[in-house]
Amino acid sequence: MKARLLKRVRQVYSDVINSIAFYPAIIALCFLVLSYVLLYIDFSPLGKAIKSRLDFISLRDASTARTIAATIAAGILSLTVFSFSMVMILLNQAASNMSNRVLDSMIGNRFQQWVLGFYIGTIVYALFLLSTIRDIDTGIMVPALSVYLLILLTILDIFLFIYFLHYVTQSVKYETIIRRIYQKTKYELGRQCQEKGSVLVAPGPSGKVYTVKATESGYFQGFSKQGVVQLCKDRNWLLRFSHATGTFVLQGTSVAEIETLKGLTDEQQEQLHALIDFHDGEPIEKSSFYxxxxxxxxxxxxxxxxxxxxxxxxxxxxxxxxxxxxxxxHFPVVSFQDSEGVVRVITREHxxxxxxxxxxxxxxxxxxxxxxxxxxxxxxxxxxxxxxxxxxxxxxxxxxxxxxxxxxxxxxx
Missing domain, CATH: 1.25.40 (Serine Threonine Protein Phosphatase 5, Tetratricopeptide repeat)
Structure with missing residues (x-):
């Protein structure tokens, strides 16, 4: 049960990190903290002293500050909807003319996520600021510093929108998409392959061979290298995977073989299965073959x-x-050693x-x-x-x- 829970946590963590909403959520949270900090400074003795000495950054009318915040929140919201409606149209065109598989690399583009996060963060900042403005008699109690920062953020959003239009129109060109897939694949090849010759696999533990069968059907997406090597070291195993990453494996068929001098219990197999990934999709980060x-x-x-x-x-x-x-x-690394230099895991590569x-x-x-x-x-x-x-x-x-x-x-x- 514990092994299954750890596997589930690892899968959820991977889904969250690779989600299109991850960076926007983090950025929006940062803007929320920023709004709190600016409001604290606004109503602190230091903020009141600054506003009392510098009249040009002081707002005397609370309704003016409220109107500015409300207008900006509505305007940036419309800007966000327009920007990403255009992105969805271009993504649909790319999927129709190229391949659905390229959508993962396009949707996962970090710049688009940062822009979305900045838009949402500005909206969050404006709404939080709007909720704190009160009708009062003295201008130093109006959060003028926060309002002027909101105006600066809005100007930055406008310039960001202009550049975003240029970036999106360039990024959906076929040559740009192909180059992006090539660069990601080349990076993964460099990470997974050695530069000189094929890797010689040193002899590891010997003994009786046990077959580990897949508990579910799905695409073999690799394994937790550190976890599997440590498990094999603790149990004195030599583990040989039967398939390369990206292979569809039916439930009940062999996924790996274990050489061990001792027996193989169901609990040990469950620990191993918790470290092996089976799920859909073709993320290049999992295998350059994708x-x-x-x-x-x-x-x-x-x-x-x-x-x-x-x-x-x-x-x-x-x-x-x-x-x-x-x-x-360049040749892929097919063997993984433990801290003592003993080969514990041998993979199958394309x-x-x-x-x-x-x-x-x-x-x-x-x-x-x-x-x-x-x-x-x-x-x-x-x-x-x-x-x-x-x-x-x-x-x-x-x-x-x-x-x-x-x-x-x-x-x-």
Whole structure:
């Protein structure tokens, strides 16, 4: 029960952190604290002294301060609705013309969340300030400092809105979306892969092998590395995962194998399952392979008869070629050691051949009749072949290149 609760807490934490509402909520809370601090200064002896000496920042009429706060709250609320209505329209257009999978990277854009948070924070600030204004006789009791700060925040919101319009119109361009997916995938590849050669797996514990079966159907999304390694160290296990990240696993099928000198209890399996993630979605942060898949889907959608945009398909192809070029000389870490240097966990990763076949072959199957795509594919395959250092990788690329060369030769007048 405790293990399941910890797993649930970990999943909820991940959902909250990656939610579009996380940053806006934090920023709005900061604005609420800011409003409280400014009001405290406004009504403190220091604030009253400042307002009594500087008449130009003192409001004599409480109704004026109330009108300013109410007008700003209503205006920024309308600005927020307009801004993100436009974002939803552009997101719908991108999903229709490219792929639904690209929405995660677009919705998760941090700049959009910061803008939304700043708008909401200004509204929260204005409403909280509005609730504190009272009709009084002396101007030094009107929160003039807070009101003038609200005006400054509103001016900043307007300039932020202007830049936001420019940013959104640029960010929904196909080349921008493709470049963003490429950059996230390249980052994850660099984090998951080593630079020189494949990793040699040192021998770990030996003994009887037990199969760990999936308790639910779903997509294998990785595991808590620190938690699993520590568990294997405590139990003296060698754990071998059966699937690469992103694989759909049916309930009751093998998800991992454990080598141990002792038996494997149900409680121990439950502890292990609590550290393994199964859920839907294709977040690139979980596996760089999802980035390859998204770029492939963008290319296939662009080549569909309804879209018929080979230029976008070529852009996706070039991004895939850059990633495959990086993968040719960088190899994923497949073993994890404990603090004593003993290998405790061995993972299964997508090989270059797997990635190549699941990205390039679908694009070729769908767009082999397009001359633009054939020429672009021929160019990138020739360059990849020159960069390949593994005989298996070279053979895979050469086999594909022969198909492309034959198709181009057959269509020559």
């Amino acid at each position: 980035g390859f898949k998204q770029l492939t889907e963008v290319a296939l959608k662009a080549l569909s008869p309804g879209i018929n945009d080979p230029g976008t398909a070529v852009l996706s192809l070039h991004a895939l070629a850059e990633l495959l070029s990086y993968r040719l000389s 090989s270059f051949q797997d990635i190549f076949e699941q990205t390039m072959l679908p694009i070729w199957d769908y767009g082999h009749d397009d001359r633009t795509l054939r020429v672009a594919l021929q160019q990138v395959l020739q360059q990849l072949q020159r960069q390949s250092i593994s005989p298996k990788d070279t053979a895979t690329i050469r086999q594909m290149l022969q198909k492309v060369d034959t198709a181009i030769a057959d269509n020559v007048p």
